[in-house]
Amino acid sequence: MSLEARLAPQEKLITMANQIARFMxxxxxxxxxxxxxxxxxxxxxxxxxxxxxxxxxxxxxxLRPLVLDAAPLIRRPGT
Known part of the structure; x- marks a missing residue:
């Protein structure tokens, strides 16, 4: 089983956001x-x-600092 498959959904999102940040x-x-x-x-x-x-x-x-810095540019979905 891959690492991502074992992570909780919240941890998966953190991992995904941080992977994008590391690339950027x-x-x-x-x-x-x-x-x-x-x-x-x-x-x-x-x-x-x-x-x-x-x-x-x-x-x-x-979350990596870049994710925090980019947050104001991310569209917040409606509830």
Whole structure:
């Protein structure tokens, strides 16, 4: 069983967001921030973004700094 298959849903989202952040961190900060937000906006379904914002609203524990910096650019889904 893969590591992702064993992680809880919240941990999976943290892992996914951090993987995107690690990839983007090689770019200039503004470009990385926009690229991370754009990727999440384009490819994450509203339910995933809702859970991400729940984690961000609770302090963002475990998320890389770039994810926290990009949060204002990520579309918050309606409830």
């Amino acid at each position: 961190e090689s770019k200039p900060h503004a470009e990385a921030r926009e690229g991370l937000a754009s990727h999440i906006n384009d490819f994450w379904e509203p339910r995933m973004r809702r859970h991400l914002f729940e984690m961000l609203d609770a302090g963002g524990a475990g």
